[in-house]
Amino acid sequence: MKIMSDNSEISFSNFGVYDLDDQMELTLPNTMIKFNRISENAFSYYRENSEGKIVEKIIPVKSSDVKIELAPIRPLNYPARRTNHLFLQFDKEIYLSENSAASIFVNCPIEIGIFLVHDSNYDSLDWVTCDPLNSRFGLYGSPDTGTLCKYAKVSMANDYDDSDPYVEAVMQIVVENTMSFGQSISKVVFPITDNSLYYQNSKAIIDGLKITMKKRAAVNIADVQTTSLETDWSASPTWEDKTASTHMEMGLE
Amino acid sequence: MILEFLQSLSEMQIVGELTVLSLLIGGVIMAGGVIIAKIAKLLFHKYYAPSLPKDTAQNISKLIYFGILIISFLGFTSSQGIDLSGIMVAGGIFAVVIGFATQSVVSNLISGLFLIVEKPAKHGDTIELPDMGISGTLLDIGTFSSKVRRFDGTVTRIPNEKFFTSNIRSLTLSTVRRADATVGISYQSEIDDAILVMKNEILQTMPFVLQIPEPEFRIEELGDSSVNIHVYVWHPRDDWSNAQPILLNTLKRALDKSGIEIPFPQRVIWTGKD
Numbered sequence: 001m002k003i004m005s006d007n008s009e010i011s012f013s014n015f016g017v018y019d020l021d022d023q024m025e026l027t028l029p030n031t032m033i034k035f036n037r038i039s040e041n042a043f044s045y046y047r048e049n050s051e052g053k054i055v056e057k058i059i060p061v062k063s064s065d066v067k068i069e070l071a072p073i074r075p076l077n078y079p080a081r082r083t084n085h086l087f088l089q090f091d092k093e094i095y096l097s098e099n100s101a102a103s104i105f106v107n108c109p110i111e112i113g114i115f116l117v118h119d120s121n122y123d124s125l126d127w128v129t130c131d132p133l134n135s136r137f138g139l140y141g142s143p144d145t146g147t148l149c150k151y152a153k154v155s156m157a158n159d160y161d162d163s164d165p166y167v168e169a170v171m172q173i174v175v176e177n178t179m180s181f182g183q184s185i186s187k188v189v190f191p192i193t194d195n196s197l198y199y200q201n202s203k204a205i206i207d208g209l210k211i212t213m214k215k216r217a218a219v220n221i222a223d224v225q226t227t228s229l230e231t232d233w234s235a236s237p238t239w240e241d242k243t244a245s246t247h248m249e250m251g252l253e
Numbered sequence: 254m255i256l257e258f259l260q261s262l263s264e265m266q267i268v269g270e271l272t273v274l275s276l277l278i279g280g281v282i283m284a285g286g287v288i289i290a291k292i293a294k295l296l297f298h299k300y301y302a303p304s305l306p307k308d309t310a311q312n313i314s315k316l317i318y319f320g321i322l323i324i325s326f327l328g329f330t331s332s333q334g335i336d337l338s339g340i341m342v343a344g345g346i347f348a349v350v351i352g353f354a355t356q357s358v359v360s361n362l363i364s365g366l367f368l369i370v371e372k373p374a375k376h377g378d379t380i381e382l383p384d385m386g387i388s389g390t391l392l393d394i395g396t397f398s399s400k401v402r403r404f405d406g407t408v409t410r411i412p413n414e415k416f417f418t419s420n421i422r423s424l425t426l427s428t429v430r431r432a433d434a435t436v437g438i439s440y441q442s443e444i445d446d447a448i449l450v451m452k453n454e455i456l457q458t459m460p461f462v463l464q465i466p467e468p469e470f471r472i473e474e475l476g477d478s479s480v481n482i483h484v485y486v487w488h489p490r491d492d493w494s495n496a497q498p499i500l501l502n503t504l505k506r507a508l509d510k511s512g513i514e515i516p517f518p519q520r521v522i523w524t525g526k527d
Contacts, residue, residue: 079460082489087465133457137489138465139429148428148489151464 012166013070015199016234017117020066028070028112029130029166035068047114047126055126059116066118068125071236072169072197072204073113075150078129086192087138087149092156093186096177096213104175105157107168108206109135109150110197113239122237130166140189149189165202171195172208174227179220183213194226198233205233271333279329286325294318308376311393312369357414361397364413368394373421381422387411388424429463429487432497436504437479439514444472444480447513454507455486461495463487478518 013026020043026033030050038044038058043066045057076084088106096102112130116123129135138151157163163170177183188211195207208227213220262274294314302310374380374391380401381388389403399416401409424430438447448470455468462468466487473483484504488496508515 079495080489080492082491089465132460136456136460136462136464139463139487140465143429143431143487144427146428 012202014201015070015072015112015204015236016201018068018070020068024068026068026070026114028128030132031128031130033114033126033128045125047128049128049132051132057126059125061116061118063118066116069113069115069117069122069237071113071115071234072110072199072206073127073236073239074192074195074197075109075111075129075135075152076192077111077127077239078132078135082137083148083150084191084193085140085147085149085189087140087151087187087189089138089151089153089187090156090185091153093184094175095182095184096175097182098180099178101174101176104173105159105162105170106154106173107157107163108154108171109152109167110169110204110206111135111239112166113236115237124237124240127239147189150192160205161203163203163205169197169204169206171206172227172229173211174208175211176213178212178214183220185211185213185222188222188224190224190226196228196238197236198229198231199236200233204236205229205231275333279332282328282332283325286321286328290318290321290325293321306375308372308394311376315396357412358397361413364417365394365396365399368399368413368417374423378426379424381424382411382416382419383422384419385411385415424493425490427490430490430493431485431487432493432500433483433485434497434501434504435473435481435483436501436508437476437481437515438508439479439516442480442513444482446511447482447508450511450513451482451484451504451507454503454510455484455500458503458506459486459496459499461488461492463489477520478516 010027012028018024018026020035022037024035032048034046036044036046041061043059043061045055045059047055075086086108088108090106094102094104109131112128113124114126114128116125134152136151138149139146140149141147154168157170160170160172173188175185188209190209195209197204197206199205207229210225210227212223212225214223215221259274262277263272265273267273267276294317297314297317298310302314305313376391376393378391379389380391382401387401387403387409389401389409392400392402392408394413394416398410398412401411403409436451438444451470452468455462456464463486469485471483471485472480474481484500486496486500505515
């Protein structure tokens with residue numbers, strides 16, 4: 001059940017659910033993933049990226065009905081999970097005159113999660129990034145009190161289909177200026193953990209943001225809220241980093 | 254038989270009304286208290302401590318352990334018929350005497366309490382004590398002393414008084430930290446070109462270096478043989494090892510790739526005949 005995109009020279013595997021048979025290969029930009037059955041109840045997992053980094057795992061399974069889901073996930077894992085915040089720097093400033101609103105689409109970076117699907121449970125198996133060079137950190141605020149964020153310089157998109165497959169998801173941002181003077185907006189910083197992702201073939205979209213620029217007492221603030229998408233695209237499972245909370249205990253029970 | 258044995262023990266007086274039997278009961282109470290304290294501490298460490306911050310878990314664990322021990326001790330004294338009010342009066346005088354005799358011990362104890370209340374650093378923080386030349390991970394703030402595991406794996410015990418009164422540099426309190434290095438380029442090289450290639454190499458090959466604030470380049474010195482450029486980069490506080498140790502290597506690689514010379518110290522000598 002391997003589906004290939006047909007508009008590129010190298011055929012990459014689309015996002016979606018794949019039946020795990022005796023052998024399976026998934027190809028992504030700069031990344032190769034292989035599954036092999038090594039016994040009746042176990043598979044081997046092999047992943048290699050463009051830097052030559054190899055990840056290998058053994059996956060024991062209970063039932064023979066095992067599937068793999070390839071889905072876009074939030075861009076928080078590469079090079080290491082340090083924050084839940086995303087810092088989007090727009091390549092062009094948006095100017096809003098007094099009491100006006102605008103709706104824009106931006107290309108938001110993504111990573112790709114590999115999930116093990118069995119008995120309608122989703123286990124987070126691995127993740128990859130197809131654009132490691134643009135997966136970096138940035139600081140919003142001062143070094144002592146600022147917020148560490150994943151940083152990306154993003155461009156505007158025309159609609160939900162206008163994104164680089166496997167690398168970006170399109171996000172709609174609605175900006176409203178309720179103040180009595182014009183205001184420019186060049187960046188947005190928000191916790192991305194509330195934003196769900198959706199996919200169709202090789203494209204991805206993400207829950208949007210509503211930014212309201214308003215005056216609170218003597219301070220001008222931008223109130224950022226997540227807006228849920230209503231779409232028929234498939235929803236991505238949530239990636240969970242289970243290694244971080246595992247407590248290893250040695251001794252007698 | 255057993256009753257007779259216990260009866261005989263109760264008749265064996267040691268001092269005043271203190272009998273072997275009451276001492277035995279007291280011993281059982283104390284031993285029971287120690288065992289219960291250890292079990293309570295173990296259960297707390299097993300089921301609750303992993304979900305708490307390490308320093309909080311350690312303080313609660315000590316509170317549980319010593320709390321049960323104190324209750325056991327009170328049980329022990331009441332089983333012996335000891336009147337604590339007399340001890341309190343005598344204890345006050347005794348405490349003054351002991352206080353003078355063990356000033357440093359008391360000072361360490363009080364400093365330990367202040368350290369726990371003030372929390373200049375918490376368990377697991379990476380700290381530096383410049384006055385003592387010690388840097389490492391804070392393992393524990395104990396009753397009398399604190400323990401720091403140095404980066405070479407050895408553990409240093411520091412009396413709480415010294416720890417409390419010394420300058421403490423916390424390396425993990427801020428969100429980000431800065432790494433820096435100095436590199437020299439030849440006088441023939443274009444400074445702007447050198448900065449550009451170094452900046453590009455850092456941003457491309459060092460994923461833990463922050464894009465905002467950008468790497469910063471300052472001309473530090475027009476030296477004897479080279480123009481010295483000081484480079485500053487910011488990184489997440491826990492990723493020092495992914496930035497500082499490889500920064501100089503990255504800078505050299507960038508300059509080598511673009512053919513910019515890193516000069517050796519050189520001296521032109523003119524003789525009298527020339």
